Amino acid sequence: MRGFVQSNTAPVTHVGVVGLKRGMVLARWCERLGLRIGALCDHDPDLLTAAAREFPGAARLTKWEEMLDRGLDGVVLANDFDQHAALAIAFLDRGVHVLSETAACVDEAEGQALIAADKRSTATYSFAENYVAHPHVRLIKQIVAADEIGAVELIECDYLHGLAPADVAALTGDPRHWRGRISPTAYCTHTVSPVLDVTQAWPTEVTALPVQSEDRPMATVLAFRLSSGALALTRQTFLQGEPDSHSSWLSVRGTRGLAESLRMPGEAAWSVRWRSEPWANDGHLRDETIVPPPLTLTGDSTVPRGQEGSALIVAAFRDTVTASVPPRVPVRPAVAASLVGVYGARSLAEGSRPVALPDVSAW
Structure with a gap:
């Protein structure tokens, strides 16, 4: 896996930033990668x-x-988690390229409107989903794409925060804050997007299950079928055992083997276990740990592991804007991932029944 090297020929590009908490992380990477911050808004x-x-x-x-x-x-x-679509549509209609944070839409109508805006715009929509670009996810995607473990049968992904109950209450108890008004399944794109990216499939049906028994459980399990026939299981939000790999863990079981990130503390959590069964490997068990190589930007500057996803997503956005490279995560996968949470909320409200998902690939 190669490190990303910044282009020295990219023209100066002026970018605005709306929302200056998470937005500042992305703004710093924009400047580091050759984009000029022209406007700040909060x-x-x-x-x-x-x-x-x-x-x-x-x-x-x-x-x-x-x-x-x-x-x-x-x-x-x-800006706020559940208020991105209207802004994205307005900027796309002005011919301004959009890099939008982690929920593309809050319902099907918004998703359709966003895709329509992307279609008619001279600019592009990119989803700022950094979890598809973290080192362990990239490694596993390479293994799957190279057919090293066969066809994907089961894929699991966690995005978990092991917070104390008082800290969870402080984050979710205020209905004026976006965390207090979104559904328990809404913040699912850090798990669903890696699933879709690794499998290159679309979600077709979702069942949401609460982990806790409260009316508003703050941890959920989503079981959803993919267009490839594989089953996906994701666990998100507040459960103990937060993974050291930026709160993320990924596991893929194929017809001939396994690839999964390690449930280990510290730096080891970014590594991937690759197992190929003896019957599929000339009678020999192959079971090895792969350590992702360092990611460099310019010169000898190494990107910290936890920032690789953000760095690569911003780098991809720069290349989309300046060199017409297709978005790393374009609008349809962004909407599809977000709608898993939307329809998951419906499943949860209706006793965890399976709910069919719209075919976003056909929109």
């Missing part, structure tokens, strides 16, 4: 002031609509 004056110290040449705005006519080439949307 309704919190303290966040805006702090961001302006890092990017003094950027315009400071409190309303995202003020960005529409500033001649930006691209925009990073990192």
Whole structure:
């Protein structure tokens, strides 16, 4: 696996950032990868002031609509989790490339509108789903794509935070905050997107199960069938045993073997176990651990493991904007992943019955 090397010929591109918490992480990678931050937007004056110290040449705005006519080439949307689609559509209609954070839509109508906007725009929609680009996910995708473990039969993915009950309550108890108003299944794209990316399949049906017995369980298991016939199981939000690989763990069982990230502390959690069964390997068991190589940007600068996903997603966005490279995660997989959570909420509300998902690939 090669490290990403920054192009020295990419033209200067001006990007705006909406939402200056998660948005600042992406803004820093934008600047490091040759994109210029032209505008910053947040309704919190303290966040805006702090961001302006890092990017003094950027315009400071409190309303995202003020960005529409500033001649930006691209925009990073990192505002509230459930409020991305309307902004993305508005910027796409102005010919501004969009890199949007982790929920593409909150219902089917928004998803259809977003795909339609991407179709008619001269610009592109990219999903800022950094979990598809973390080192263990990239390694497993390579193994699957090379047919080393056969056809995927079962794929599992975790995105878990092992927080104390008081900390969970502080995050989810305020209905004015997006965490207090989204459904228990909504924040699923950090698990579903890697599943779709590794398998290159579409979700067709979902069943959501609560882990806790409360009316609003803060941990859920999603079981969904893929268009390839494989079964996917994902576990998300607040359960103990948070993986050290940026809260992520991935396992794929194929018809001839297994590839999964290690449930280990520290640096080992980014590594992948690859097992090929004796009957499928000339009578010899192959069971080895693969350590992902370092990722470099320029010169000898190595990207910290936990930041590789964000760095590569921003690098891909830069290449999309400046060189017309197709988006790393385009609009349809983004909408499909988000709708697993939407229809999962319906399944949960109806006693965990299976719910059919729309065929987003045909939209």
